[in-house]
Amino acid sequence: MLKVLKFGGTSVGNLERIQNVANIIKKIRDEGHDVIAVVSAMSGETNKLIEYAEYFSDTPNRSEMDMLLSSGERVTSALLSIALNEQGYKATSMSGREAGITTDSYHTKARIEYIDTKAMKTAIKEGKTVIVAGFQGVSEEGRVTTLGRGGSDLTAVAIAGAIDADVCEIYTDVDGIYTTDPRIEPKAKKLDKISYDEMLELASLGAKVLQNRSVEMAKKLNVNLVSRSSFTPEVEGTLITKEENIMEKPVVSGIALDRNQIRVGMYGVSDRPGIAASIFTSLADENINVDMIVQTVGVDGKADLDFTIPTTDFESCKKVMEKFKDDTRNIDYNDSICKVSIVGVGMKSHTGVASKAFSTLAQENINLRIISTSEIKISMVIEEKYAELAVRALHEVYNLDK
Amino acid sequence: MLKVLKFGGTSVGNLERIQNVANIIKKIRDEGHDVIAVVSAMSGETNKLIEYAEYFSDTPNRSEMDMLLSSGERVTSALLSIALNEQGYKATSMSGREAGITTDSYHTKARIEYIDTKAMKTAIKEGKTVIVAGFQGVSEEGRVTTLGRGGSDLTAVAIAGAIDADVCEIYTDVDGIYTTDPRIEPKAKKLDKISYDEMLELASLGAKVLQNRSVEMAKKLNVNLVSRSSFTPEVEGTLITKEENIMEKPVVSGIALDRNQIRVGMYGVSDRPGIAASIFTSLADENINVDMIVQTVGVDGKADLDFTIPTTDFESCKKVMEKFKDDTRNIDYNDSICKVSIVGVGMKSHTGVASKAFSTLAQENINLRIISTSEIKISMVIEEKYAELAVRALHEVYNLDK
Numbered sequence: 001m002l003k004v005l006k007f008g009g010t011s012v013g014n015l016e017r018i019q020n021v022a023n024i025i026k027k028i029r030d031e032g033h034d035v036i037a038v039v040s041a042m043s044g045e046t047n048k049l050i051e052y053a054e055y056f057s058d059t060p061n062r063s064e065m066d067m068l069l070s071s072g073e074r075v076t077s078a079l080l081s082i083a084l085n086e087q088g089y090k091a092t093s094m095s096g097r098e099a100g101i102t103t104d105s106y107h108t109k110a111r112i113e114y115i116d117t118k119a120m121k122t123a124i125k126e127g128k129t130v131i132v133a134g135f136q137g138v139s140e141e142g143r144v145t146t147l148g149r150g151g152s153d154l155t156a157v158a159i160a161g162a163i164d165a166d167v168c169e170i171y172t173d174v175d176g177i178y179t180t181d182p183r184i185e186p187k188a189k190k191l192d193k194i195s196y197d198e199m200l201e202l203a204s205l206g207a208k209v210l211q212n213r214s215v216e217m218a219k220k221l222n223v224n225l226v227s228r229s230s231f232t233p234e235v236e237g238t239l240i241t242k243e244e245n246i247m248e249k250p251v252v253s254g255i256a257l258d259r260n261q262i263r264v265g266m267y268g269v270s271d272r273p274g275i276a277a278s279i280f281t282s283l284a285d286e287n288i289n290v291d292m293i294v295q296t297v298g299v300d301g302k303a304d305l306d307f308t309i310p311t312t313d314f315e316s317c318k319k320v321m322e323k324f325k326d327d328t329r330n331i332d333y334n335d336s337i338c339k340v341s342i343v344g345v346g347m348k349s350h351t352g353v354a355s356k357a358f359s360t361l362a363q364e365n366i367n368l369r370i371i372s373t374s375e376i377k378i379s380m381v382i383e384e385k386y387a388e389l390a391v392r393a394l395h396e397v398y399n400l401d402k
Numbered sequence: 403m404l405k406v407l408k409f410g411g412t413s414v415g416n417l418e419r420i421q422n423v424a425n426i427i428k429k430i431r432d433e434g435h436d437v438i439a440v441v442s443a444m445s446g447e448t449n450k451l452i453e454y455a456e457y458f459s460d461t462p463n464r465s466e467m468d469m470l471l472s473s474g475e476r477v478t479s480a481l482l483s484i485a486l487n488e489q490g491y492k493a494t495s496m497s498g499r500e501a502g503i504t505t506d507s508y509h510t511k512a513r514i515e516y517i518d519t520k521a522m523k524t525a526i527k528e529g530k531t532v533i534v535a536g537f538q539g540v541s542e543e544g545r546v547t548t549l550g551r552g553g554s555d556l557t558a559v560a561i562a563g564a565i566d567a568d569v570c571e572i573y574t575d576v577d578g579i580y581t582t583d584p585r586i587e588p589k590a591k592k593l594d595k596i597s598y599d600e601m602l603e604l605a606s607l608g609a610k611v612l613q614n615r616s617v618e619m620a621k622k623l624n625v626n627l628v629s630r631s632s633f634t635p636e637v638e639g640t641l642i643t644k645e646e647n648i649m650e651k652p653v654v655s656g657i658a659l660d661r662n663q664i665r666v667g668m669y670g671v672s673d674r675p676g677i678a679a680s681i682f683t684s685l686a687d688e689n690i691n692v693d694m695i696v697q698t699v700g701v702d703g704k705a706d707l708d709f710t711i712p713t714t715d716f717e718s719c720k721k722v723m724e725k726f727k728d729d730t731r732n733i734d735y736n737d738s739i740c741k742v743s744i745v746g747v748g749m750k751s752h753t754g755v756a757s758k759a760f761s762t763l764a765q766e767n768i769n770l771r772i773i774s775t776s777e778i779k780i781s782m783v784i785e786e787k788y789a790e791l792a793v794r795a796l797h798e799v800y801n802l803d804k
Contacts, residue, residue: 015457022458052481055417056424057488064487067495068480071473078470079454085466086459093469098544142500 001166002034002124006134006156009043010173011230012076018042022083024171024233025129029089034124036165038134038156039080041072062107066136066146069108070096073133073152081131091129094119096136096144101155103137103145110145112137112154115162132159150211157214161221168223169237174209175229176238177202179400180255185392187401191253192236195243198253199225201343201377215240243345251346251353252398255391258339260311261291263369263381264321268329271301275327279305282320288313292339292372292379302329306370308381311335337369338387341379342394354378360397366390403568404436404526408536408558411445412575413632414478420444424485426573426635427531431491436526438565440536440558441482443474464509468538468548471510472498475535475554483533493531496521498538498546503557505539505547512547514539514556517564534561552613559616563623570625571639576611577631578640579604581802582657587794589803593655594638597645600655601627603745603779617642645747653748653755654800657793660741662713663693665771665783666723670731673703677729681707684722690715694741694774694781704731708772710783713737739771740789743781744796756780762799768792 005025012018025035049068053060077093084091100116123130134152139145147154153170160168175190177199182188194202196219203212209227218225218240228237243249269275276295283290293307309317314333321331347353357378361368366389370381382390395401407427414420427437451470455462479495486493502518525532536554541547549556555572562570577592579601584590596604598621605614611629620627620642630639645651671677678697685692695709711719716735723733749755759780763770768791772783784792797803 015454019458049477052417052477053484056421056481056485059488060484061487064480064483064495067476067497068484071476074469074473074476075451075454078466079458081466082455082462082470083458085463086461093466095469095546144497 002036002163003028004036004038004156004160004163004165004168005171006038006152006169007040007171007230008152009040009046011171012039012080013043015079017230018076018079019083021171021230022080022087024230025084026087026089027233029129036120036124036130036132036159036163037080038132038152038159039073039076040134040152042076045072045075063143066107066110066144069146070133070136070144073135077131077133084129084131089129090127091131092123093131093133094123095133096155097138099130099132099159101137101158103139103147105139105141105143105145107139107143107145109148110137110139112147112158115158117159117163120159120163150213153211153214154217157217157221157223157225160223161217166224167226168218169226169228170210170214171228171230171233172209173229173231174227175232175235176227177209177240177254179253180391180395181257184257184388185395185401187395189401191238193239193241193246194253195246195345196240197243197376198343198345199240201341201374202254202256210240246345249346250344251350252342252344252400254343255394255398255400256341256343257387257391258341259384259387261308261337261339261381262311262314262317263306263308263334263337264317265330265332265334266305266321266324266328267331269303269305270327271303272327275324276303276305279324282323283309283317286313286316286320288317288320292370292381294370294372308337308339308370336384337381338384339379339381340387340390340394341377342398343377345376347376347378356397357394360393361390364389364393404438404565405430406438406440406558406562406565406567406570407573408440408554408571409442409573409632410554411442411448413573414441414482415445417481419632420478420481421485423573423632424482424489426632427486428489428491429635431531438522438526438532438534438561438567439482440534440554440561441475441478442536442554444478447474447477465545468509468546471548472535472538472546475537479533479535486531486533491531492529493533494525495533495535496525497535498557499540501532501534501561503539503560505541505549507541507543507545507547509541509545509547511550512539512541514549514560517560519561519565522561522565552615555613555616556619559619559623559625559627562625563619568626569628570620571628571630572612572616573630573632573635574611575631575633576629577634577637578629579611579642579656581655582793582797583659586659586790587797587803589797591803593640595641595643595648596655597648597747598642599645599778600745600747601642603743603776604656604658612642648747651748652746653752654744654746654802655748656745657796657800657802658743658745659789659793660743661786661789663710663739663741663783664713664716664719665708665710665736665739666719667732667734667736668707668723668726668730669733671705671707672729673705674729677726678705678707681726684725685711685719688715688718688722690719690722694772694783696772696774710739710741710772738786739783740786741781741783742789742792742796743779744800745779747778749778749780758799759796762795763792766791766795
């Protein structure tokens with residue numbers, strides 16, 4: 001098999017851990033597999049470099065930031081290659097450029113446009129493990145670029161897709177995807193398999209193991225992703241794959257909790273045409289990620305609007321709302337709420353999933369402030385103080401601890 | 403003018419110092435000059451990376467060492483470019499590869515083969531200051547290489563030669579070349595000008611401001627070098643140039659002292675043919691830098707050999723000597739000696755320089771153990787305890803404090 005492995009900053013956080021990663025790779029090589037390993041910078045390195053740049057400028061030149069930030073992954077890739085070569089496992093590091101990764105020129109947030117896999121294929125044919133510096137590529141103009149947050153995951157998935165690898169294993173300090181956060185519900189179980197769409201819903205709802213950009217790319221390129229831990233490599237991890245590859249589709253796969261939401265209520269919104277569109281366009285223009293919109297129209301034609309935004313967008317949202325204060329009777333913000341979500345591909349073919357959720361929370365006297373549903377997800381906004389209670393009750397009622 | 407400036411590790415040792423370098427460049431730009439700045443890694447960074455590599459291997463893969471070590475200069479070049487751009491001085495960093503520096507494939511000690519100056523010239527035409535990551539290039543195979551010790555100086559000199567710059571200024575923490583070490587003789591004077599050959603003799607004799615490889619390259623490419631300090635940029639520094647450019651040629655330019663020498667004495671060397679050649683070939687094979695050889699032949703045909711070696715080569719020299727112990731009556735080693743040298747292009751046309759040195763030292767009751775002379779240099783091995791006394795006496799007798 002050809003395996004693409006990705007080791008994040010914590011997994012290569014110090015020299016002992018880089019040695020540990022070398023040991024993981026050696027074991028996989030001994031099993032007869034070919035390996036391309038994508039590595040992040042040692043944890044803390046990228047932040048240190050950002051602080052250096054901020055000493056000189058609040059808005060550092062973005063092309064120079066890429067020159068600066070791309071150095072951390074180069075260091076890790078060289079060290080891991082040295083560790084492997086020392087133990088008789090032929091290896092070669094490659095910068096993003098050497099690995100053939102061409103991106104657009106949008107520095108610090110570049111997108112991968114094309115991967116020329118020739119150099120990697122040649123090295124593999126020569127029996128080498130290829131160690132790619134993640135998070136980076138090169139623009140058409142020949143300048144180094146970086147891919148933004150989660151960039152090393154993207155590098156790994158894109159390479160796996162381009163070179164048609166059998167699997168792309170993402171190593172972090174978490175050994176897979178759980179039915180819910182084990183810190184809230186100790187009975188949470190690790191999932192063996194989960195579909196891309198379920199993973200996307202879980203991730204966007206606060207499960208931070210995999211970045212959505214990577215899962216989306218894995219789905220698009222049909223790459224089998226595995227989430228597993230470099231600290232317990234003997235544990236199998238969770239496979240994220242096509243829905244068709246999952247034989248037994250559970251009705252509910254997991255319960256997600258997102259505490260970083262604020263509910264915005266706009267009451268008595270005037271009935272001039274297009275006002276709602278105007279509000280949401282203004283929010284979108286500020287890159288505010290609006291979710292869970294509910295609109296109720298009264299007999300007077302005036303509407304009440306309820307929606308949630310991420311806590312981080314609170315200040316910019318308030319500025320936008322200022323423009324509409326003459327169009328509404330009252331605007332209020334509530335940050336003591338949270339969003340609990342039930343995710344599962346099986347919902348598509350099962351009825352009664354939502355009503356079971358509503359009655360379970362009702363039994364616990366938890367009021368639902370907003371509800372929204374999609375094909376594979378039911379999200380509910382509740383008071384934050386009920387967060388853990390709601391998660392545990394739902395985890396139990398859908399038998400996720402079994 | 404087009405100026406190539408080189409800032410060493412101490413000059414860019416922390417963020418404040420990088421800001422200081424930016425200020426030096428701004429001033430030169432304000433004076434209307436074009437600037438290519440070559441930078442080293444922040445002091446300590448390269449050693450840190452070497453220690454990292456040594457954690458994994460005593461003999462780390464040399465190509466990977468280059469991937470590793472080249473990252474430090476990239477960081478400095480990006481930071482300096484950010485600092486300049488922030489203050490409205492357009493700048494762009496360039497890796498060795500981007501600056502067009504092609505080397506051979508002798509990793510960790512590569513030699514520059516060719517510089518394609520196109521990218522640098524384009525950037526300068528666009529009004530930008532070019533900041534080149536020193537110490538590195540790219541091999542024909544497309545792998546990053548590094549140039550070994552003093553590599554950033556070489557980068558600067560080679561660029562200055564290739565792009566026909568008016569001057570190449572090497573900034574360190576020392577403000578120029580002195581008539582002798584001011585820590586020994588406080589009356590030492592900074593030289594305004596000195597020839598390449600004098601500089602080579604002074605450097606090889608222990609004045610560590612400029613690496614010989616760089617001075618040799620400057621001589622070959624006819625690059626005007628200036629040694630000056632980034633901590634006192636208002637001080638002019640010392641120009642190292644062609645002998646023809648120096649109008650008033652002093653008889654003696656400086657006195658150099660080298661304490662790191664050991665005198666090897668081989669007594670009663672047998673008179674079999676080629677024995678001396680065999681000894682020195684064996685030493686050369688071990689890369690031992692033999693200097694100041696004196697041979698005296700007795701009436702019995704047996705010879706006494708005296709020569710000096712650097713202290714660092716002592717162990718390997720002893721191993722070589724082991725092979726010849728049957729050919730000699732006695733071998734001894736003396737490490738309490740030092741080498742004092744008088745350097746000056748004016749010696750070529752002046753007589754009596756050597757005799758003045760000998761009589762000066764004789765007046766101080768200092769015995770000369772070995773003497774060797776070249777066109778522009780007189781070196782004398784003396785007991786180490788007389789080192790300072792000898793330097794000060796010679797400094798005075800040649801009027802170097804005037």
